[in-house]
Amino acid sequence: MSSEKIELYSSKYYIACATGGFLACAPTHSGVLPLDxxxxxxxxxxGLYKGNLDGIKSIIKTEGLRKVFTGIGPTFIGYGLQGSGKYGFYEVFKKKYSDFFGVSNAYVYMLASASAEFLADIALCPFESMKVKIQTTLPPNPVVGLYSNLYSGLVPLWFRQIPYTCVKFTSFEKIVELIYASFLTKPKEQYSKIQQTGVSxxxxxxxxxxxxxxxxxxxVMVSLINNESGKGEPMMSAVGRIYKRIGFSGLWNGLGARIVMIGTLTGFQWLIYDSFKVSIGLPTTGH
Structure with a gap:
């Protein structure tokens, strides 16, 4: 980026936010790939593994150390593109909706993040499909079925990612607001940029x-649909078939691994994103 000051809400500002989103999401999703x-x-x-650590150890022992990063190519590209759309469009929609409604509150954050994620997932979906097919084919085969039904999981992906992103951005904005209002003694602007990114x-x-x-x-449903999708099978038919087999409890398989994975990568995403913004002279996210 240029060293000249970037005007808030200008085209350069939104491009910078999209760039920060790529830098925040591509390496973090790739970094937690063993857990994923x-x-x-x-x-x-x-029941394939006893837990997160057992799973990683088992993969290293039976498949080799490099295999813990199975699917890193589509992960890096797909989540990089998604991050660009998610963060870039979020800033666009947050400004547009704030101006339209005359307020900047949780409802605006939720609406802006939902709009941004809807578009971002269109870029992510084919790469997510490739990643899951590569990861869940046992023994691993990097080519089998890789390019079939790349958008078969788009609607379940929306159901996963839109609530996820609404919570991610809305709760982040409110949590940061709460930290400054209730746990710290000075206004945000009186803290150093390093301290502000720590809050982020x-x-x-x-x-x-x-x-x-x-x-x-x-x-869970996205993983199973991408793993099992049959050629020409309607998406809702696949959802019904899978739910009938796994039941409600099956929808929570792998939750422990995902809490550790998502908490870690989301924390680092905001750290990287706001650090990038600070490095080019922009303020950190949140009030």
């Missing part, structure tokens, strides 16, 4: 735990 791999396999085949990390981590809880059932 265990989580996806447990969703598809409950804390707010992001707590928000990530809420995200995992809200979106986990849909996450």
């Amino acid at each position: 791999l265990v989580k996806c396999r447990l969703q598809v085949k409950p 990390f804390a707010g992001g981590y707590v928000a990530g735990i809420f995200c995992a809880l809200v979106s986990h059932p849909a996450d």
Whole structure:
């Protein structure tokens, strides 16, 4: 980015936010891939591993160290593109809706994040499908069925990601607001940029735990649909067939791994995103 000051809500501002979103999401999702791999396999085949650590150890022992990062290509690209859309469009819609309604509150954050995620998931969906197929084919096969039905999981992905992102952005904004109002003694502007990004990390981590809880059932369904989708099978037919087999309790398979994974990556995403904004002269997110 240029060293000249970026005007808030200008085209350069939104491009910067999209760039920050890519930098925040591509490496963090890739970094927690070992946990994601265990989580996806447990969703598809409950009882395969005793837990997160056992799963990682088992994969290293039976498949080799590199295999804990199975699916890193589509993960890096897909979540990088999704991050650009999620953060970039969120800033666009937050400004538009705030101006339209004349307020900036939780309802605006929720509406803006839902609108942004709807668009971001269109970019993510084919890469998410590739990732799940690669991760859950046992023994791993990087090519089998890779390009079939790449958008078969789009609607379940929306059901997973839109509530997830609404919680992610809305709870983050409110948690950061609460931290400054109730736990710190000075207004945000009186803290250093490093301290502000520390608050961003804390707010992001707590928000990530809420995200995992809200979106986990849909996450299980996305994994199973992408793993089992038959050619030409209607999406709702697949959902009904899978739910009949796994039941309500099956929708919570792999929750422990996902709470650790999502809390960690969400905290680091906000840390990276706001650190990038600070590095180019923009304020951190939140009031």
